[in-house]
Every structure is written in C-alpha cells, then in structure tokens.
Amino acid sequence: MLEKSMYDSWVSHISLFIKGNKNCRMMLDSIDEGPLVYPMVVGEDGQTRPNKYSELTETQQLQDDCDIQVKNIILHGLPLDMYALVNHQEAGEDIWDRVKLLMKGTELSYQERECRLYNLFDKFASVQGETLYEYYWRFSQLINDMHTIGMTIQQVQVNTKFLNALPPTWSKFDTDVKLAKSLYTTNYDQLYAYLSQHE
DSSP, rough: OOGGGGGGHHHHEEEEEEEHSSSHHHHHHHHHSSSOOOOOOOOSSOEEOOOOGGGGGGHHHHHHHHHHHHHHHHHHHOHHHHHHHTTOOSSSHHHHHHHHHHHHHHHHHHHHHHHHHHHHHHHHHOOOTHHHHHHHHHHHHHHHHHHHTTTOOOHHHHHHHHTTTSSSSGGHHHHHHHHSSOOOTOHHHHHHHHHTOOO
C-alpha cells in the first residue's frame, strides 16, 4: 500500500509484482505507452467505428486484458484517499502518471528531497545509548532512501561516513577497521559485521 514517504519503494513493489505475472511485458508497456487503441473498421451501415473486443486479434485481446489488469494492480496498491483522486482515469498509464505527480510533485520537489537526504547524510551521527545494530539500521534506512530515488554516492564516502559517525567508544575499532579493510571495495554491511564481532 502506498504511503506518503514511500513512493519510490511502492513503485519498486508494484513493478516487481507486475513482473511476476505471465504477461508482464505487455502490462509494463501499458504503463509506459498507454492502452491498446482499438482499430477502426467500417460497419455495415458505412459508418466508421472501433472494433468490438470479439473482433480483435488474439494478441490485441491479450493486450486489452493486460491494460485492465495493470490498472487494477495499480488501483489495489493505493490508499482510499489516493484512490478517490485517480480512479476516474481510464488507463493504467494515466493513473501511474497522476500518482507520480501527486506523490513526487514536480522536479523541484524531487530536488528538495534529494537535498534533504544529502543533508541527513552529512549530519548523520550516532545517538547516545543506541546499540551498534540500531545505529546500523538507521544508517541502512538512510542509504536505502538515497538509492531508492536514484541518488549516487561513492562507496568510500558511505563507508567513511559509517565509521566516522560511530560513537567515540568505537574509535579503537574504527581505526582497526580502516587498517584491515579497504574502504573502496568493502561495503558498510561488511564493516558492521566486522564491528559486531567486537560488540
């Protein structure tokens, strides 16, 4: 279910759910390119009209079914207040775009979120009394939020921040880790595992 601060995670979950379906490529195409446009035919009365579902080719029928299925998947992942704002849309593509606009706003609001996350990263520090696991968990959430919106940061920066923000009681082990591990090739999960042996 979509939550206000978790749009990017929601997109990832919905995309993975769609990819788990038999006709995932057609469903993803429906989001990216819009629904099937029914071909036009000339009826018996000489008037041009869209084909009926029964007159579509097997592939077109499958695409139409996928269009409906992807719309339902997206709508089922929305809370009631958001559902009420987008359920009138006919196509999965339109619902997807509307939800994105409502959740992420404009490019300016994305930049604001990116700046906020960089600021949180810069100011990240241990909290008095927290365990090493709690520290690691908070740091992991921050890095995950940064990755989720596509922010990139060098591995050595992440590792250095993880070690430098540890409480002073860990300074001896902090130095040992920096000497024993390459901060360019190791990740902070491995650093945590190494440190947790000494907790």
